[in-house]
Structure formats: C-alpha cells, structure tokens
Amino acid sequence: MKIEKFTIDYYEEIVALWRKAGINVGSSDILEEINKMLQRNPDLFLIGKINNKIISVVIGGFDGRRGYVHHLAVDPDYQKKGYGKKIMDALIEKFRELRVHKIHLFIEKYNKNVVEFYQNLGWEIRDDLIMMSYIPDKELYKMRI
Numbered sequence: 292m293k294i295e296k297f298t299i300d301y302y303e304e305i306v307a308l309w310r311k312a313g314i315n316v317g318s319s320d321i322l323e324e325i326n327k328m329l330q331r332n333p334d335l336f337l338i339g340k341i342n343n344k345i346i347s348v349v350i351g352g353f354d355g356r357r358g359y360v361h362h363l364a365v366d367p368d369y370q371k372k373g374y375g376k377k378i379m380d381a382l383i384e385k386f387r388e389l390r391v392h393k394i395h396l397f398i399e400k401y402n403k404n405v406v407e408f409y410q411n412l413g414w415e416i417r418d419d420l421i422m423m424s425y426i427p428d429k430e431l432y433k434m435r436i
C-alpha cells in the first residue's frame with residue numbers, strides 16, 4: 292500500500308470508502324468541511340492506495356495543542372492485512388514531526404471492538420475524562436451529504 296496525502300479530487304472516493312467501512316458520515320463530511328480540514332491540515336490527511344485504488348483513509352488534525360484522529364477506515368475487502376496499522380503509523384510519524392505532545396481519538400460505543408486495534412498500536416483508554424460536546428448552530432449540524 293502506497294501512502295499519499297489526500298487531495299480534494301478524491302473526495303467522492305473517500306466518502307464511498309467511509310460508507311463501505313461503516314463510518315457515520317455527517318455534517319462535517321460535506322465537501323466544504325472536508326476542504327476546510329484539508330486546508331488546515333494538508334500533511335495530516337492521508338490515503339493509502341493499492342493499484343491506484345484508495346483502500347484506506349485517515350484524517351489527522353492538529354489544533355496547535357493536541358492532535359486528533361478522525362474517520363480511520365480500511366476497505367472491508369482489505370482489512371486484517373496490516374493496512375490500518377500502516378496508515379496509522381504514517382500519521383503518527385507526521386504528528387511526531389510536528390512535535391505534537393498528545394493525540395486523541397473518539398470511538399463510538401457501538402464500535403468498541405476497535406479498541407483492541409488501537410491498544411495494539413499503543414493507544415490507552417482514558418477513564419479519567421468525560422467527553423462533552425456542544426452544538427453552536429443546530430442548522431449547520433443538520434446538514435447531510
């Protein structure tokens with residue numbers, strides 16, 4: 292698998308990949324929002340290709356203090372072959388180059404079987420935190436692709 296930076300030309304392909312892998316695509320995944328994320332994090336938004344077909348994707352984000360990982364997915368036809376680990380290793384290397392101190396990710400409870408995947412990669416569960424969210428504009432949040 293060859294790892295490359297994501298470019299917006301691949302937008303439709305990665306949305307299809309997220310859907311195929313069971314990722315919930317929402318208001319933050321419309322073209323404009325993905326483009327915004329890409330502009331802010333051009334080196335952290337990665338895809339993996341085999342024979343020119345995108346089979347993995349991950350969005351990395353850095354807010355100046357913490358790193359974040361969003362929407363990691365490997366095409367179900369290519370899972371359990373080491374590609375998830377490979378693209379995550381590449382992303383972690385990018386974070387390391389940026390000298391990011393700590394990286395977070397969120398796993399929805401319905402998907403808790405992936406916890407083990409991340410633990411394998413050295414991630415730790417936080418039981419000292421409660422995650423809270425706030426929606427400043429409910430109309431924006433309702434947008435669907």
Ligand SMILES: CC(C)(COP(=O)(O)OP(=O)(O)OC[C@H]1O[C@@H](n2cnc3c(N)ncnc32)[C@H](O)[C@@H]1OP(=O)(O)O)[C@@H](O)C(=O)NCCC(=O)NCCS
Pocket residue numbers: 312313314362363364365366369370371372373374375376377397398399402404405406407408411
């Ligand atoms: C999670 C996901 C990215 C893993 O990708 P993958 O290419 O199948 O993972 P890898 O083959 O690189 O696995 C690396 C290691 O983790 C293990 N692993 C992979 N998926 C696992 C799972 N669901 N549960 C437990 N272990 C898992 C592998 O066995 C492997 O272990 P090994 O090195 O001892 O052989 C992939 O299953 C996926 O796209 N899932 C659907 C989308 C998703 O849930 N994304 C995460 C959102 S938070």
